[in-house]
Amino acid sequence: MKLFAHVNAYSVDETIKLLAKYEGTAKLNAGGTDLLGVLKNRILPNYPEVIINIKSIPGLNTIEEDEEGINIGTLTTLADIIASPVIEKNYSLLKEAAGTVASPQIRNIATIGGNLCQDTRCWYYRYPDEVGGMIKCFRKGGKTCPAVSGENQYHAIMGAKKCFAVCPSDTAIALIALGATLTIAGAEGTRTLPVEEFYTPLGSVLNSGEMIAAIYIPKPSSVAGQRFLKFTLRKPIDFAIVSVASIITHDQGVCFDARIVLGAVAPTPVRALKAEEFLKGKELSEEIAAEAAGLAMAEAKPLSKNAYKLEIAKTLVKRLVMGLT
């Protein structure tokens, strides 16, 4: 890896000051499982001059429960989330999502905040600089997107305009289904933001002077069914080809509330609002599930090589609604 200066931060305030001091030339390092790959392959147009280690900040790796919900510090590892009895009991969706990420070794160091902020996995975007030069595609300020007419089998099938890379985070869709909010610290103090509003087609609303400090999840109704499904070629290590998360509440088979979120189908996580609306008041059956799946994907426009993702997405939504695995 190319050299950078390395600074340990000991508080959120100090981190914000350091980010301001280095004016966009610094990057935060949490678990580093995403960042180190980005740095090793030099895929960014501007290599950071300073790496700020935030693992040295005490108190950001806790899971605190009160009557209304839980607050998860940004440095909480995915392994700690999976092992947490509180999360298993009331927020099992997040446990399931975290459990599908990468491998046990990565989950031991990967943080939840880093999972939400990880960079896209588009293989053109990630193309290593040392092998013929990094690719300056649209997402990096270039003019074109080589994926449109190239190898786009893992790219977006909906909601994309100029960049077709998908948001790779598995925990993001679980958190959106759970209605979670982020606590974001910045030079002007802290703000809160629903995870649902965090992502933009080219990344997130986080500016270079901010950091996520914590994630708050309101306690879901105890009768709500929480489910997460992820389609991959291999079980470990692989990113989602399509992933789905849902919270569906029904009474004797009649649905009265549904939240369904899809991952890896678009540049941002997607809420299937039409399908959610459609399901309310319906008696759940295979036909209804199929219709909901169709509505969830109504706006899909696959690229040359990824129409198969549409079928996978529909199948996963159907399985969610039917409570199948």
Next chain:
Amino acid sequence: MTLTLEKSSHSTLTLTVNGEKHSFMLGEGPHEVASSHTLAHTLRERLGLTGTKISCDNGACGCCTVLINGKAVQSCMLLTVECEEKEITTIEGLGDPVTNVIDPLQQSFIDHTAFQCGFCTPGIIMSAKALLNENPSPTRDEVKEALSGNFCRCISHYHVLDAVMAAAKKGGNQ
């Protein structure tokens, strides 16, 4: 480059590897550790602990697995400068340092011929070690899950499972 280093908040570094302390100056010299070095690189190139292998160098194969405070992690995805004050255990740290007898888990790999080329083996043994530390009598599925981040190109997986299960049965996790 000096400018870059001046911004860093530290200039020396002490690592605890297999119970021994090693101090380094932070820098780019032949005996120094740079801020951008990974733990895998430092173990191999500065401490000569070449049992830890580097294959993908991207967190995807498990060959570089070591233990940090008893947990399996991939040393190619950790900055060395962030590993201070942690107990690092590599494959060289298994076994008895006084008698030089290898760990029962290692012996079980030999007894079951649980490798062919052996490149993935140190990483697999470290992942298995972390599992047995936490769960001395795992089920076969728990072993599979614990080793799911370790790839073997030679398809030794079946023998590996047998070796880990046998070691666990013998209580071979001391």
